[in-house]
Amino acid sequence: EADIYQTPRYLVIGTGKKITLECSQTMGHDKMYWYQQDPGMELHLIHYSYGVNSTEKGDLSSESTVSRIRTEHFPLTLESARPSHTSQYLCASSEWTGGGTNEKLFFGSGTQLSVL
């Protein structure tokens, strides 16, 4: 079944550790996104990609990096985790519809990160 998967589901880690949040999709979508969401708040765009070897920064990108070596895989890395990174991280994908608009997003279940 086509889907989008995020691992781990929950992560508790100490300050200063390097972490990678995994995201994979089986739908063959070209576009993938990382959003960060705090409780009761809007989703903030961290990074996005419109295809292999293409990555762009969003609003909150300065403390993380992404890579897109394969269509289905879009990992997010925090080089040095801090308590301010505690949040839910949501990965999403969408189809490329030529005109670039009108596509809906498919979201993973998210990774809840806690940095102590």
Added chain:
Amino acid sequence: SQKIEQNSEALNIQEGKTATLTCNYTNYSPAYLQWYRQDPGRGPVFLLLIRENEKEKRKERLKVTFDTTLKQSLFHITASQPADSATYLCALEASGNTPLVFGKGTRLSVIA
């Protein structure tokens, strides 16, 4: 500055009634607007998309309207059920072919 506002953080409604949620936007000219449902601890799930040239869109008990003059979209759930309790998010593109920008959402509670 650009802003998306959803009318209230929380809305409580009696089962069987119609829930109406509002999404207002400022300094955007979106070609379309989307609505998503989000349950606690989960990612949002797409519900409906409405284009700027469409006044209204329906899907089962859901109805969305889009008024580009008022810069507003209304999201209606008719004959609401406790299972409709969730947070509902509106989203739009800031400009062509850019990632979606989301509102904070409205948390709907349907009381039996």
